Amino acid sequence: MKIQNDLLLRTIRGEKVERPPVWLMRQAGRILPQYRAVRASLSSFKELVANPELAAEVTIQPIDELGVDAAIIFSDILVIPEAMGLDYELVEKKGPVFPKVIQRKEDIDVLVTGEDAASRLGYVYEALECTIKELNGRVPLIGFSGAPWTLLAYMLEGSGSKTFSKAKKFLYQEPILAHQLLEKITHAIISYLTAKIKAGVDVVQIFDSWAGLLSPDQYRTFALPYIKTICQAIDEVPITVFSKGAWFILEDLKEVSCHTIGLDWTTSVEYARECLGDTKILQGNLDPCQLYAPHDRIKKEAENMIRAFGAGYIVNLGHGVYPDTPLDGVKAFVNHVKSFRY
Amino acid sequence: MKIQNDLLLRTIRGEKVERPPVWLMRQAGRILPQYRAVRASLSSFKELVANPELAAEVTIQPIDELGVDAAIIFSDILVIPEAMGLDYELVEKKGPVFPKVIQRKEDIDVLVTGEDAASRLGYVYEALECTIKELNGRVPLIGFSGAPWTLLAYMLEGSGSKTFSKAKKFLYQEPILAHQLLEKITHAIISYLTAKIKAGVDVVQIFDSWAGLLSPDQYRTFALPYIKTICQAIDEVPITVFSKGAWFILEDLKEVSCHTIGLDWTTSVEYARECLGDTKILQGNLDPCQLYAPHDRIKKEAENMIRAFGAGYIVNLGHGVYPDTPLDGVKAFVNHVKSFRY
Numbered sequence: 089m090k091i092q093n094d095l096l097l098r099t100i101r102g103e104k105v106e107r108p109p110v111w112l113m114r115q116a117g118r119i120l121p122q123y124r125a126v127r128a129s130l131s132s133f134k135e136l137v138a139n140p141e142l143a144a145e146v147t148i149q150p151i152d153e154l155g156v157d158a159a160i161i162f163s164d165i166l167v168i169p170e171a172m173g174l175d176y177e178l179v180e181k182k183g184p185v186f187p188k189v190i191q192r193k194e195d196i197d198v199l200v201t202g203e204d205a206a207s208r209l210g211y212v213y214e215a216l217e218c219t220i221k222e223l224n225g226r227v228p229l230i231g232f233s234g235a236p237w238t239l240l241a242y243m244l245e246g247s248g249s250k251t252f253s254k255a256k257k258f259l260y261q262e263p264i265l266a267h268q269l270l271e272k273i274t275h276a277i278i279s280y281l282t283a284k285i286k287a288g289v290d291v292v293q294i295f296d297s298w299a300g301l302l303s304p305d306q307y308r309t310f311a312l313p314y315i316k317t318i319c320q321a322i323d324e325v326p327i328t329v330f331s332k333g334a335w336f337i338l339e340d341l342k343e344v345s346c347h348t349i350g351l352d353w354t355t356s357v358e359y360a361r362e363c364l365g366d367t368k369i370l371q372g373n374l375d376p377c378q379l380y381a382p383h384d385r386i387k388k389e390a391e392n393m394i395r396a397f398g399a400g401y402i403v404n405l406g407h408g409v410y411p412d413t414p415l416d417g418v419k420a421f422v423n424h425v426k427s428f429r430y
Numbered sequence: 431m432k433i434q435n436d437l438l439l440r441t442i443r444g445e446k447v448e449r450p451p452v453w454l455m456r457q458a459g460r461i462l463p464q465y466r467a468v469r470a471s472l473s474s475f476k477e478l479v480a481n482p483e484l485a486a487e488v489t490i491q492p493i494d495e496l497g498v499d500a501a502i503i504f505s506d507i508l509v510i511p512e513a514m515g516l517d518y519e520l521v522e523k524k525g526p527v528f529p530k531v532i533q534r535k536e537d538i539d540v541l542v543t544g545e546d547a548a549s550r551l552g553y554v555y556e557a558l559e560c561t562i563k564e565l566n567g568r569v570p571l572i573g574f575s576g577a578p579w580t581l582l583a584y585m586l587e588g589s590g591s592k593t594f595s596k597a598k599k600f601l602y603q604e605p606i607l608a609h610q611l612l613e614k615i616t617h618a619i620i621s622y623l624t625a626k627i628k629a630g631v632d633v634v635q636i637f638d639s640w641a642g643l644l645s646p647d648q649y650r651t652f653a654l655p656y657i658k659t660i661c662q663a664i665d666e667v668p669i670t671v672f673s674k675g676a677w678f679i680l681e682d683l684k685e686v687s688c689h690t691i692g693l694d695w696t697t698s699v700e701y702a703r704e705c706l707g708d709t710k711i712l713q714g715n716l717d718p719c720q721l722y723a724p725h726d727r728i729k730k731e732a733e734n735m736i737r738a739f740g741a742g743y744i745v746n747l748g749h750g751v752y753p754d755t756p757l758d759g760v761k762a763f764v765n766h767v768k769s770f771r772y
Contacts, residue, residue, distance in 0.1 A: 377598035
């Protein structure tokens, strides 16, 4: 289908564009009253993720309400562990909880991977097809996956954690098993992203949310090689890699066959360009808390950011938008970016 | 009092030493059975902090049990907010909780600062005197304080948080009030550290535990100037600044009149030296999870780290030792460092 607003795709292809495209991580979510209304009609977040029509509906809400330049499918990175055979629950105010975690070889051996895992996620592909139909070519659609290390972290830790020390302990104590598990996760991710692309996504993003917890050595051992494998296997659409907090690995990401690198707000454009040169399109990186500021400050910071990044740049935050962000602040930000001209 | 093992002090003074000194953040704590026994006899952590004899006892335990080259007084960074008039509780499995948080000018105006705040912490100075007496000159004693931004973060947020978005929101919405509060905190810290030095500490360390949550601009506005003020005001003993996660500010720390910079495990010595040159002694930075590894790996990594850092270096972890770290792993680490010779 011909995309009407293809600013994101033209930017990723390195074409000269009139302004940077803008979208926000977690734009489909609690900042929107429309989302909260849909969510209130259901008993759980997972019910929404598993319902293709409703997932499509909330995916499109920010296109209508905020006018962003891309849609990102409403889903959860933890659908992969679940499809592999490791169930999780989402506990209010606590986040994900896995009743069973991976502890030994037998736990890894029984996990499903590849297409067998990916085929269990039919509801995601249906949601994508539904979204594409409803979007009707207005903007590109982004699909995503958690990165292998981040998914492994949850599968070992069993919940969110400030340190993920239980997961990291496993890397130090059982490196061979960790690699076996990472391979299985990677294989599942590749099949999953391939199916998403077949369903019609235009771009995929890999979220390595807990990248910043590993040392450079550990990241090079347990995280980066698997991201490389995924990027090599996927060549039908452009890929964005967002290794949150892993400033120390930016230079290595140059060698990964992805198109775009997501940055958090601790990383300056100068540092990023020093590491990456012009090899990658950059995406980010406003502090989500900046959107709590008065509108004139938001606009000023948006403009400073766009000028600092220069060409080859996609406007976003450095993390998902926080649920209590004032909607009018988000709109002031998006509208100001859209009024900018290079 | 003449210090018998003054390796830490000689290292900080830039003297040529036979091996790097070693101590561990949170060495006085749950890794030690002796500590757990003392703690079990009390109803709360705060009771232990407020009891000079027992605080001294647990401060000295790692000197006896681990043979580290420095003692660090057992205390809590949140004694300062409390002395300023903002009470907190320590809730099991949740961490600190402030029943009342700072929200407006009036909340700041009523806070006590300077010597009025510091004079409320007599139990800390007593604990120091007790410790010094019991230590009997075996090793130097380190005193510490939270950094202004980190203390402000708790006073605004009211508890620990993954994002401290409530605290950061205040910086963006009420910058003038934030500066007023930071000034009061800074003034209290200076009086507190001055009293600690009077009580006999040999070195002080400033912990900016939440440094990595701020953008470089915000750090330069709301954190760094106050750290500079503290370091300028304190010139009787050497100061260590540990801005956890704030890799992006390392170059700026060159201009701070401190002697030592603490590093976390995401920062390589190459990067640190690129930012700081030879202007500072470096301290750190083993991933605390490395101590879960088999002993031969621990020893190998300790040795690699010491060789990489070269001279002008204090061995430590990149964060406090995790409570469930095997004691024999900690001992293997400390002993291996102590057997090293340059």
